[in-house]
Amino acid sequence: MTSSAPNNLKSKLARANRRKQFLAASLVAPLAVFLLVAFFFPLGKMLFLSVENTDVQRHMPQTSEAITTWDGQGIPDETVYAALVDDLRIGSENRTIALAATSLNHEIAGFRSLVMSAARRSDDLTPPFQQSLIDHNAKWGEHETWVGFQRAAAPYTLRYLLASVDLKRDVDGEIQKVPESRRVYISYLKRTLWICFVVTALCLALGFPMSYLIANASPRARSILFILVLLPFWTSLLVRTTAWVILLQSTGIVNSMLMWVGLTDGPIQLIFNRFGVYVSMVHILLPFMILPIYSVMRSIPKNHLHASASLGARPFATFRYVYLPRALPGVTAGCMLVSVLALGFYITPALVGGAGDQMLSFLIAEFTIRTANWHMAAALALLLLLTIIVVFSITSRLIRPSRGNRS
């Protein structure tokens, strides 16, 4: 026998495998392309906005070009000032200077009015422009102004990302906290995490016994309980949220009942506050907790519980040492689903929450829709995405599924 036989076999196998792989790849190709085009590309592009910084470059091209050569010591030389005056003149003619000024204002407060007033007077300025600009406003002669300009003219910036966690860069480039009066985003983040935590805990507290009930019910009772769980699940989120508004408002059923029973004299504020947010979010997310826990509980063999009892374990010990460890993968899955979904909630808090109950996604919506600051929206979206990833990995690590489930 020659050695070519096994080689021949190997190449045959490789060829057969290649054919299989090609087939498999071509089957998933449509989905892969779809995801790429409709999900990853737009997502990436949107998130990229959080570091992108082209307004100043686009609307003050000459100054942006000239300032790159400045060494950052003292103030720039005449060429930069000349470029600035050119940009100001062109910009005020095209009425594009305001866009650049707004962007510059993000970097240094008060920059907008400085630029705008200079732009209005740009036709009156005479060379040497360095002197005439400083005469116009002493700020043009300050080191800080130009450091800020250079930073604003760079193609990429950390400004929005820093702002999204209430930080900023000072003149020397050091990262600092913003003044206390202007710290907003961190408190939104904390609130988002807290709401998410409370909702997940409530869902677990309500969902675990419910799953146990369904998993151990007779087939008839099980299908009824399932319908009760799934019916709200199939109803639109908007409908369910508004239903809670109707139920919980001051003239709603719950308040009428409470007053009729005599528990309270006047209506209690049940909605447009944190209570309303918790109630409706738990209601909406509960099926996401129940379904995974239920399916895991169904797979726990009864004779494991019998075995535990026969070995002398009291019912609580059986629950603690045999049932719970086997149910944990479902609990993990449920907690992950609920917490990740809860982090991104927008409509529900917006409809049933008060001003103090809004979550991060509310801010993102605000920045996209109302103030049209897509950079900030992207930065907050990135913050939310990172938060979700962190929460996801923490929950999955915290409640590690039991190993060795093969038997």
Next chain:
Amino acid sequence: MTKHESHADNQAQPIVQFVGVEKTYDGKVNVVEALDLDIEQGEFLTFLGPSGSGKTTTLMMLAGFEEPTAGEILLNGESINRVPPFRRNMGVVFQNYALFPHMTVGENVAYSLKQRRMPKAEIAKKTLEALAMVELEAAADRHPGQLSGGQQQRVALARALVFEPSIVLMDEPLGALDKNLREQMQIEIKRLHDRLPMTFVYVTHDQTEALTMSDRVAIFNDGKIQQLDTAQNVYEAPANDFVANFVGENNRIAGQILTTDGDQCQVQIATGQTITAINVLQLQPGDRTNLSIRPERLRVSQDESGMISMTIKEVIYFGDHIRVTLVTDSTELVAKTPISLTKGMNVGGQVSVTWDVENCRALDVHDEMVA
């Protein structure tokens, strides 16, 4: 039986007594019907029966996982109907082992000792001893999923024995193993029983298993115990048609009682011949009966000296014996004969069969044919 009487008989009190125990799930059909059963101290008792015969339900009632609908179960003379399973102190080995997959083998075995709050050092010692007993000390830190079926079975045994229960219940523990492993485990379990001062109650549908391992066998069918006797008696002296056919191979000849005489009777069979048989059930003339003769009790001769002349339909060589199928127009019999006596037996040949009267038992007619 009162305590006084039992002392008078110089016999120990049964460890477990079932008194009129019934069990129904739907309120219509009894899974277990009016069961009376004494389990003796230290014996190896097997519940043998087809699926749905009530044997597992009986075991589960003893373990405390099922509650009797009526009747009482006594443990050492005291009712345990209201005692929850975790206080019954019975070791249970389950079908498919029921090992906890999230615990190591050692943790599985130590579980019952931990529940009893034993000192740590003692737990470690006893766990190791129990694992040594089933030759699995080396596997203590592995997970059940990493063991083979036979090894898992041995862990389950160690787990059920480690807390030294007075009774060990086994529910078809070898059902998932292949034939060789099953035979090997049968011997191991039997040896364990000989060594340990425990009562074993074993449930199986495999008659070989029941016969080879047990001191006594209880044959279950339709929720009732059909016969409770030693393995040998169950096989040699089946109490009824069901037992005769369920345990071992059986030749069944349908007939009718002509006359009775003490414990014997004359039976007319389909060939028209009259055969003498043991009248086990005190049948009366005119009653229908099925005669039962074990294949190895049939003697095949190549002349006409036997009781029934038959034609050889099939000859199968088994190494240690030969299995001959014989037919007449109305009857088919199977005989197991030593090889030395089968020279010249060929398919189509004419032979005659004979047997001793005490090996032919006239039993009732059980409708369902049991394979």
